[in-house]
Amino acid sequence: MGERLTTSTLLVTEEDEKKHEIIRAKGEGKELTKEEKQRLRKEKKQHKKNKKDDRGPPEKEKEKEKASVPAPSKPATQSPAHKAAPVPVNASASESPVAAEKPAKSKAELRAERRARQDSERASKQGKKEGGQQSTSSKPKATPNELQPVVKRLPDHVQVDDPVALKKLAKKLERQQKSGQGCSLNITGVKVPLRSDYGYKVSLFSHLHQYSRKNPPTQQISIPVTVIHPSIVRLGLQYSQGIIAGSNARSVALLHAFKQVIQDYSTPPNEELSRDLVNKLSPYISFLSQCRPLSASMGNAIKYIKKEISNIPSQCKEEEAKRILQECIDSYINEKIILASEAISKYAIEKISDGDVILVYGCSSLVNHILCEAFEKQRKFRVIVVDSRPRLEGREALRRLVKKGIRCTYVLISALSYILPEVSKVFLGAHALLANGYVMSRVGTSQIALVAKAYNVPVLVCCETYKFCERVQTDSFVSNELDDPDDLIVTRNGKTHLENWQTVKSLGLLNLVYDVTPPDFVDLVITDLGMIPCTSVPVVLRVKNVDQ
Amino acid sequence: VDENQSFRFSQWEEDPDVASAVAAIRSLLEFLKRDQSETILGLRENMTKAIQRLEETDSSVAVSSGGELFLRFISLTSLEHPDLSQCKNVMIERGELFLKKISLSRGKVGKLCHTFIKDGAKILTHSSSRVVLKVLENAAADNKRFTVYVTESQPDSAGKLMAQKLHNLNIPVTVVLDAAVGYIMEKVDLVIVGAEGVVESGGVINKIGTYQMAVCSKAHNKPFYVVAESFKFVRLYPLNQQDVPDRFKYKADILKTVKDLNQEHPMIDYTPPSLITLLFTDLGVLTPSAVSDELIKLYL
Numbered sequence: 001m002g003e004r005l006t007t008s009t010l011l012v013t014e015e016d017e018k019k020h021e022i023i024r025a026k027g028e029g030k031e032l033t034k035e036e037k038q039r040l041r042k043e044k045k046q047h048k049k050n051k052k053d054d055r056g057p058p059e060k061e062k063e064k065e066k067a068s069v070p071a072p073s074k075p076a077t078q079s080p081a082h083k084a085a086p087v088p089v090n091a092s093a094s095e096s097p098v099a100a101e102k103p104a105k106s107k108a109e110l111r112a113e114r115r116a117r118q119d120s121e122r123a124s125k126q127g128k129k130e131g132g133q134q135s136t137s138s139k140p141k142a143t144p145n146e147l148q149p150v151v152k153r154l155p156d157h158v159q160v161d162d163p164v165a166l167k168k169l170a171k172k173l174e175r176q177q178k179s180g181q182g183c184s185l186n187i188t189g190v191k192v193p194l195r196s197d198y199g200y201k202v203s204l205f206s207h208l209h210q211y212s213r214k215n216p217p218t219q220q221i222s223i224p225v226t227v228i229h230p231s232i233v234r235l236g237l238q239y240s241q242g243i244i245a246g247s248n249a250r251s252v253a254l255l256h257a258f259k260q261v262i263q264d265y266s267t268p269p270n271e272e273l274s275r276d277l278v279n280k281l282s283p284y285i286s287f288l289s290q291c292r293p294l295s296a297s298m299g300n301a302i303k304y305i306k307k308e309i310s311n312i313p314s315q316c317k318e319e320e321a322k323r324i325l326q327e328c329i330d331s332y333i334n335e336k337i338i339l340a341s342e343a344i345s346k347y348a349i350e351k352i353s354d355g356d357v358i359l360v361y362g363c364s365s366l367v368n369h370i371l372c373e374a375f376e377k378q379r380k381f382r383v384i385v386v387d388s389r390p391r392l393e394g395r396e397a398l399r400r401l402v403k404k405g406i407r408c409t410y411v412l413i414s415a416l417s418y419i420l421p422e423v424s425k426v427f428l429g430a431h432a433l434l435a436n437g438y439v440m441s442r443v444g445t446s447q448i449a450l451v452a453k454a455y456n457v458p459v460l461v462c463c464e465t466y467k468f469c470e471r472v473q474t475d476s477f478v479s480n481e482l483d484d485p486d487d488l489i490v491t492r493n494g495k496t497h498l499e500n501w502q503t504v505k506s507l508g509l510l511n512l513v514y515d516v517t518p519p520d521f522v523d524l525v526i527t528d529l530g531m532i533p534c535t536s537v538p539v540v541l542r543v544k545n546v547d548q
Numbered sequence: 549v550d551e552n553q554s555f556r557f558s559q560w561e562e563d564p565d566v567a568s569a570v571a572a573i574r575s576l577l578e579f580l581k582r583d584q585s586e587t588i589l590g591l592r593e594n595m596t597k598a599i600q601r602l603e604e605t606d607s608s609v610a611v612s613s614g615g616e617l618f619l620r621f622i623s624l625t626s627l628e629h630p631d632l633s634q635c636k637n638v639m640i641e642r643g644e645l646f647l648k649k650i651s652l653s654r655g656k657v658g659k660l661c662h663t664f665i666k667d668g669a670k671i672l673t674h675s676s677s678r679v680v681l682k683v684l685e686n687a688a689a690d691n692k693r694f695t696v697y698v699t700e701s702q703p704d705s706a707g708k709l710m711a712q713k714l715h716n717l718n719i720p721v722t723v724v725l726d727a728a729v730g731y732i733m734e735k736v737d738l739v740i741v742g743a744e745g746v747v748e749s750g751g752v753i754n755k756i757g758t759y760q761m762a763v764c765s766k767a768h769n770k771p772f773y774v775v776a777e778s779f780k781f782v783r784l785y786p787l788n789q790q791d792v793p794d795r796f797k798y799k800a801d802i803l804k805t806v807k808d809l810n811q812e813h814p815m816i817d818y819t820p821p822s823l824i825t826l827l828f829t830d831l832g833v834l835t836p837s838a839v840s841d842e843l844i845k846l847y848l
Contacts, residue, residue: 351787351791353790425787458787458788460787520822523749523787524749524785524787530783531748531785532748532840532844533748533749533750533821533837533840535837535840536837536840536841536844539840539841539844540844543844
């Protein structure tokens, strides 16, 4: 023990010496050498780490101080428990007590003073902030302070197998109910329900949620609902039961629900509309993502609304602000969805020539619109609709096309290689276009693109620009959606073979919703900006960001 | 408009070395200078009519793209200066600048590309392209030793013309049959071709036989380079050979006289971007996917 002290004091004195050197060198007007500069920087870093450690666990520091010999293992084990945080923070937390050893002796008094000041500050802040937020706010502050590479946090919906992430999500939902409490009347708010997973999940997809349709998320909400607006509750139910499906339909329904919310919103007395409304929308968005994970198009729409709300000038009257927001939402729907589909049809019709045999998959509102327009413009073509279980969305597409009078054929996806030699073009819709050129669409799309490529049939993807997202994905596992596994159960001739699938331990039912198609299989993407190759999606994203 | 055409033909007679798009733009500029219209709208209409007449005479992709670029150039100017006479002067000035820039583009391409030709290389090229000639000229001036194989390129035997020009530059050259491309591919080190038009996908439209050569070079893993000036970038997006518009495939006089086009031989074909290694343009050395980037910058 004694030796430890002497070495630490030795180090301390060494440090002081070097510091004096540096100060001398500066005084003499000499430029600091590279090593000295580095040392200065390292010291500043340690200083900051100590400060951050001070603010975080004050008790831990006090313990360390009292026990004059700090045991590096103790704080190291405490810190993971206290901060369930990514690894760099842990590493630094174990580092900093060791570093704190050295200047501890000489700077103890300074730190005590500082801590007293911070305690008083924190006490005054406690009235406004809540305890829960403190821990999470210190975490994001910790990560930028680190000069090590920051671990980018994964979204909650792909961390289902991590109990820590689940706990965080539960806390966050609770917190949102509490923040609602602060704004509205002081009735005990209802928790934004946390849906529980259902059934055995295939291990490759254990990081995703799998909900059952028979357990709607609204079962845990009691009436009257003070936190969640009724039109949002209705929307969430419609999503979870599959009544509203398809990315355009979901986005439009979302925007209409938000219009209703804004209409019924009234600014509380001491708050500003531009800030309060955004906070109001957050629990709604969490609720909707519990009902069904948000799509990329919905994400972009929400970003747009939040931006518009925060851009409302503070001196604007409430009625005026509401009118502006309603107009913004209307123009967004009009421009990005309705007019975009007109523009896309115009480009797409150039690519449809007489005598074509066009293959479509599932039910894409955009592709159906294009085909109906082309038929009205007197193009002679026939359509082959490919469908797949369990959703059987192709039947809806078939219904719409036949009603128009277009000649259609209907096959299941297993007959794909049989009919492809007859096909001249393939038209596919998209759920989202990723930043590396990959196309995210209904499961089965990448299979169609692959087989079409093998037969040298051109594949055209039609997608509006508001579905372009900044995410990058190269496979369908990382981020996907698992639908209700009970959908795969089918009754034939009075026999339901998979009825008791849950009792068989080694059996798992997998009902994927999306898959990802690489850009080599796609020949052309038709957007409202024109016809672009699949590799030019990041260019469009760049141009859009410059515009905004 | 008729005197415009005669002017153009005279242009071509004077200087056969000039690219057809450049000649087209030059004549459009002359037309602009002599135009008598009173309003900007009238001016635009006249220009569009002139471009149509030009395309009727020479229905190549290059003329179409050059015309479109020039028109775009003009419309941007008219947005800034609403007054006609001032606008016209600015347009003419800019037109001259544009013309000067694109006359230099061939030199730029040549400078970029000749470094990719190593000493002792065997090069295969198709038909007669002035840009490829310039590239080979630069490489020869750099004291590199290489041999060239040129395809005959029927039906107009343009390859023989190319061989003659290369012979005058003291470059060893051999003429091969169009059908011998597969045979000769194992001997060559790289393939360089010109282009009549570069399309949005990054593919090229060039003399018939280019697609075959590209497929062969892909099968033998030889690099396939395309050299083209930037004014050849055109806003087309063909999906396959059938998708290329008829007005480019056949010569203008055939389009007017012949009833059944299925009996005629097309003069050009489309090479998809997956078969092209690199494109050398005056905007730099591009991969096929970067062409769309440049086009978006030019047109959007």
